[in-house]
Amino acid sequence: GTPESATVPYTSSSGADSESKTADKSSLTRKLKHDVIEGVNQLIQEIAGCHEQIAEQAIEHIHQNEVILTLGSSRTVLEFLCAAKEKKRSFRVFVAEGAPRYQGHLLAKELVARGLQTTVITDSAVFAMISRVNMVIIGAHAVMANGGVIGPVGVNMAALAAQKHAVPFVVLAGSHKLCPLYPHNPEVLLNELRSPSELLDFGEFSDCLDFGAGSGSLQVVNPTFDYVPPNLVSLFITDTGGHNPSYMYRLIADYYSADDLVM
Amino acid sequence: MLQAFQEVVKDYSTPPENTLNRDMTAQISSYVSFLIECRPLSISMGNAIRFVKNRIAKLPITLSESEAKASLHSDIERFINEKIIGADTVIVEHAVTKIRDGDVLLTYGSSTVIEMILVHAHELGKKFRVFVVDSRPKLQGKLLLRRLIKRGINCTYTHITAISYIMHQVTKVFLGASSVFSNGTVYSRVGTACVAMVANAFRVPVLVCCEAYKFHEKVQLDYSICSNELGDPNAISKVHGREDINYLNGLTNNAKLKFLNLMYDATPSDYISMIITDYGMVPPTSVPVIVREYQKEHLLQSSKIVI
Numbered sequence: 264g265t266p267e268s269a270t271v272p273y274t275s276s277s278g279a280d281s282e283s284k285t286a287d288k289s290s291l292t293r294k295l296k297h298d299v300i301e302g303v304n305q306l307i308q309e310i311a312g313c314h315e316q317i318a319e320q321a322i323e324h325i326h327q328n329e330v331i332l333t334l335g336s337s338r339t340v341l342e343f344l345c346a347a348k349e350k351k352r353s354f355r356v357f358v359a360e361g362a363p364r365y366q367g368h369l370l371a372k373e374l375v376a377r378g379l380q381t382t383v384i385t386d387s388a389v390f391a392m393i394s395r396v397n398m399v400i401i402g403a404h405a406v407m408a409n410g411g412v413i414g415p416v417g418v419n420m421a422a423l424a425a426q427k428h429a430v431p432f433v434v435l436a437g438s439h440k441l442c443p444l445y446p447h448n449p450e451v452l453l454n455e456l457r458s459p460s461e462l463l464d465f466g467e468f469s470d471c472l473d474f475g476a477g478s479g480s481l482q483v484v485n486p487t488f489d490y491v492p493p494n495l496v497s498l499f500i501t502d503t504g505g506h507n508p509s510y511m512y513r514l515i516a517d518y519y520s521a522d523d524l525v526m
Numbered sequence: 527m528l529q530a531f532q533e534v535v536k537d538y539s540t541p542p543e544n545t546l547n548r549d550m551t552a553q554i555s556s557y558v559s560f561l562i563e564c565r566p567l568s569i570s571m572g573n574a575i576r577f578v579k580n581r582i583a584k585l586p587i588t589l590s591e592s593e594a595k596a597s598l599h600s601d602i603e604r605f606i607n608e609k610i611i612g613a614d615t616v617i618v619e620h621a622v623t624k625i626r627d628g629d630v631l632l633t634y635g636s637s638t639v640i641e642m643i644l645v646h647a648h649e650l651g652k653k654f655r656v657f658v659v660d661s662r663p664k665l666q667g668k669l670l671l672r673r674l675i676k677r678g679i680n681c682t683y684t685h686i687t688a689i690s691y692i693m694h695q696v697t698k699v700f701l702g703a704s705s706v707f708s709n710g711t712v713y714s715r716v717g718t719a720c721v722a723m724v725a726n727a728f729r730v731p732v733l734v735c736c737e738a739y740k741f742h743e744k745v746q747l748d749y750s751i752c753s754n755e756l757g758d759p760n761a762i763s764k765v766h767g768r769e770d771i772n773y774l775n776g777l778t779n780n781a782k783l784k785f786l787n788l789m790y791d792a793t794p795s796d797y798i799s800m801i802i803t804d805y806g807m808v809p810p811t812s813v814p815v816i817v818r819e820y821q822k823e824h825l826l827q828s829s830k831i832v833i
Contacts, residue, residue, distance in 0.1 A: 357786075362662050362685055365765060368773040375783045382784040383762055386687050387661040387717025391754075391791035417687030420720050423727050450691050462660075462685055468672065479675045482682040486691040 306439065309502070313437030314339055316502035318346035324433065324500070329354040329397040332389070332430075335415030336366035336373075337402020339435045343500075344400075345377050355380045357396060359389055361415060363461040363485065386417050393424040403436040405453075407446045408515055410493030410508030412436075413453055416486050422495040431497040438501050441515050449490035459483030527561070528574055528602050535598045550582050566755050569705035569713065570740040577605055577739075605739075613737040613804035614639050620802050621700070621735055622647045629654040629697045632725070634686070635715045636666035637702025639735045641673060644700075648679050655679070657696060661686040661717045663761035663787065686717050693728040701793075703736040708817055709745045710795030710810030712736070716788045722797035731799040738803045741817050746792055759785035 317339055325331065325347040331354060333340055344356060356379055360367035367383060374381045384392055393399075399421055405413040412418070412434050425432040446453060462483050493508035500506075503514065534557065538550060558575055561567065567575075581601045585594050621643040625631065631654055633640050644656060656674060658681050660667025667683065674681050684692060699721065705713040712718065712734050722732050762785045795810035805816050 360662065360762065362687060365773070368763075371783060372773045375780055378782065380782050380784075382786050384786045384788075385662050385716070385762060386685075387715075387720060388786065388788045388791065390719040390723055391716060391788055392786075416691070419690035420687070420724055423723055424720070427723065450694065454691065462683060463668070467668075468675065479678045479680040481671070481675055481680075484682055484684040484688055484692060486688050489687075489690050 310437060310439050313439065313502040314342040317435055317437065317500055318342040320500055320505065321347040322350045322352070324398070325352055325354055327352055327354070330357065330395060331355070332357045332359070332392065332396040332399045332421065333370065334359045334367065334386075334389075334401050334417055334421055335361045336370040337435065339402045339437065340400055341370065341373055341377075343435055344374065344379060348377065348379055353380075355382065357382050357384055357392055359384055359386050359417065359421070361417060362386060364415075364457075364487075366415060386420070389417075389421050390424045393421070393428050393430060396430055398431050398433060399425045400433045400435065403434050403440055404488060405442045406434070406436050406440050406499065406511055407449070407453075408443050408512055409445055410496065410499070410511040411446050411449065412491040412493075412496060413446075413449070413488050414491060416489045419489045419491050419495075422491045426495050432491075432495060433498045433500060434491075434496050435500050438503060438514060438518055441511065441518055443515050443519050446490060450486075453488065453490065455487040457485045457487050459485055461485055527571055528578075528606055531557075531578055532599055532602050535595050535602070538595060545587065547582055547585055547587075551579055554579060554582070569742050569744075570737075573739055573742065574605070578602065609739040609804075610737060613739070614642060616804040617735050617737065617802050618642050618646050620807055621733070622650060622652070624698065624733065624802075625652050625654055627653045630657065630695055631655070632657040632659060632689075632692075632696045632699045632721070632730075633670070634659045634667070634699075634701055634718055634721045635661070635664075636670040637735070639737070640700050640702050641670055643735065644674060644679060645677050648677060656681045657692055658683050659686055659689060659717075659721060660684070662765075663757070666715075686720060689721060689724045693724050693730060696725070696728075696730050699725045699730055699732045701732060701734050703734050703740065704790060705740045705742050706734070706736050706801060706810075706813055707746050707792075708741075708743045708814045710798065710801075710813050711746055712793040712795070712798060712801075712810075713746070713790055714793065716791045719791045719793040719797070722793045726797045732797060733800050733802060734793075734798055735802045738805050738816060738820055741803075741813060741820060743814070743817050743821075754791075755789040757787035757789050759787050762787050 321343045331344065333356060347354065356374055358367045358371045358374070358381055360383055371381045371383050401414050401418050401421070403412045403414050407413065422432050462485055468481055496508045498505055499508060499511060501514070506514070531554065534553070538553070554575070558567070581598060585597065589597065617639055625647045631644070633644070633656060647654065656679055658667045658671045658674070660683065671681055671683050682692070701712070701714065701718055701722065703712045703714045707713060725732050798810045801808050801810055801813065803816065805819070808816065
């Protein structure tokens, strides 16, 4: 007889004709492929379109003569700020350079090209400048199930400083960035360590690392991401509108199937 | 700077129609103006200058010129030995009592007194490791890192953006200061406030080590713009040693793009657990008391210091 196909578990018929079974299988596979491709296309469209939908909300949040602080280089933030500029709001942007990747330099270049008044500051000056800033806007790399944010390294510092000075901390994230995981040890488990050569050149310290002569050991830590707990975030702006961090788990339920959620 | 002033005193001769007090004070003031033109004075330099001028003013008229010069010279010498070098020794002795085996310490930038503390603790045989946190554009932490490794201390090097990542491993934070104000605010290299704030958020004690001559009776609330120093803006746009990072080349003359290179920032006193000075280990609230005691000493005629 025909071997039972193990890859199509929902087919319970065991005595079916081999020909019709093959026809069934191929049409089911075709439908499956079609559905998956459609789903992926939808996702692609959402990812491409989220910048616009988020940028539409810029006008409600950025007012005249404001000073905005941002970190890292996010296309969502760039579109957001430019949309506000299109609507004739004049404001200034402080960009923290985001060493050692220096993404801030990239963002500053883009902002200046679009005609925004930009000032580049070092990451160490974030606390010093936060009292002069009206709002902190950053783009998220990922949003966790509890409303916590994974962002470029250094955002936790900015979030803490913003809380101390009661400056609103706004996170922009497309809904595709929502993640159903709960961050248990976010600094370590959800992070990526990059090459230490970005901080110290290879061979730069080779002259003093002589273990025979009793020198100490040298390690270099270069994480890519930072975790911001939900209590430091004032507002999430997604393509579905503005939300509280405590509401984000509902969006995750809309977006992911119940099988994938571990709540 | 004080040694330069000693040279001035040695080479000085009173012009005939003037008294030593007034003329020398005027000369010192003109040298100070020159120094200010080169670079704004730090607060500790300001205190030292006030000490020198005070000593000149207190010189009795009856002294001959050579006696007056010798007295000034020895006063400055004593200031250097007691207030700067001696103070460092006392601070180191106090601070090493706070370091225990198994400690993970964090320090920011490059402070001479912190380096002395770490080296001394290592010599005493204490087992600890150090996180050296650095920041752009000066990257002074690399210098400290090099010296600590040569002495055999295990170090980890990181950039200031990563402090949230490492802070949960840290047991104590040691910071140096350029000055401490009367309300307990610590004025130090830009970025110190960020480190102290994150340490506070992770419940890690912050210890600031500062000689008493750097204290000031000024009070400052704003953390950045009042009385700060600006560095070279090109230091931000150019990244040394990283040729791949040249996004901002050619844009330095653009009117829309500015660079802000702050040198100092002010750390609020609530982030600081303790200040270690040559007067002892005190909470930030005791700073005005020390400033008052210190000023009283200057008003004393005798040259003995009473602690």
